[in-house]
Amino acid sequence: WTGPVxxxxxxxxxxxxxxxxYYPTWDEATRHVDVxxxxxxxxxxxxxxxxxxxxxxxxxxxxxxxxxxxxxxxxGAFWACLCGGFPLAxxxxxxxxxxxxxxxxxxxxxxxxxxxxxxxxxxxxxxxSSAALAPMARWVDARLAPGPLLQAATLACVPLTLVYAFxxxxxxxxxxxxxxxxxxxxxxxxxxxxxCAEGGCRV
Numbered sequence: 663w664t665g666p667v668x669x670x671x672x673x674x675x676x677x678x679x680x681x682x683x684y685y686p687t688w689d690e691a692t693r694h695v696d697v698x699x700x701x702x703x704x705x706x707x708x709x710x711x712x713x714x715x716x717x718x719x720x721x722x723x724x725x726x727x728x729x730x731x732x733x734x735x736x737x738g739a740f741w742a743c744l745c746g747g748f749p750l751a752x753x754x755x756x757x758x759x760x761x762x763x764x765x766x767x768x769x770x771x772x773x774x775x776x777x778x779x780x781x782x783x784x785x786x787x788x789x790x791s792s793a794a795l796a797p798m799a800r801w802v803d804a805r806l807a808p809g810p811l812l813q814a815a816t817l818a819c820v821p822l823t824l825v826y827a828f829x830x831x832x833x834x835x836x837x838x839x840x841x842x843x844x845x846x847x848x849x850x851x852x853x854x855x856x857x858c859a860e861g862g863c864r865v
Contacts, residue, residue: 667783670741674733674791681728682798685721721804725795726814734788734818739825739850745784746829747843749776777830784826785819825850 750773792815796806829846836842 666744667786670787671790674737674787675794677733677737678725678729678791678795679798681725681733682795682801685724685804686802688724689721721799721802721806722810725806729792729795730814730818734792734815735821736854738784738788738818738822739854740847741787742784742822742826743829743843743846743850745780746826746831747833747846748839749780749830750833750842773834780830781823781826784822788818788822789815 789812792811793808795811796808799806825846828849829843832842832846833839836845
């Protein structure tokens with residue numbers, strides 16, 4: 663898992679750096695936030711509330727939307743599908759499942775270790791990239807406390823854990839990594855789409 667985890671961490675960290683560097687432009691462009699009430703379509707008031715909360719939240723609200731939600735949750739969900747959809751399905755696909763489960767240990771024990779390793783690989787990039795936010799915030803003369811960043815990363819990992827659990831279930835049901843990861847990814851995308859369509863993004 664080392665290589666993929668480092669790659670995922672690097673991607674999230676680079677995106678976080680670009681987000682930090684964009685913050686002064688965002689802050690300058692959104693100083694007159696009251697104008698937003700005139701162009702939000704009827705029925706989309708929840709979007710106005712969400713955007714205003716992001717703007718008025720300072721750099722913390724900005725990162726909450728663009729790093730923890732779009733980066734940590736949205737991109738992280740598909741990373742969770744990859745991490746969860748591969749472990750067991752790959753064993754069956756390569757024909758090594760019989761060798762793995764013939765070891766003198768229960769299948770629950772072996773599967774549990776596979777599940778735990780994949781979960782750590784899923785969540786670690788979110789925490790590592792979030793830890794880099796505090797020093798990077800100094801680039802734009804901002805200060806971020808480690809405590810709220812850790813709390814935000816933990817909250818972002820809650821839906822990722824659920825997505826990972828579903829993907830790991832798919833991995834145990836299919837003997838193909840493509841089908842396991844694809845099924846988990848497709849259903850995750852459908853859930854995100856339905857969640858937003860029903861106004862869930864207003865939360």
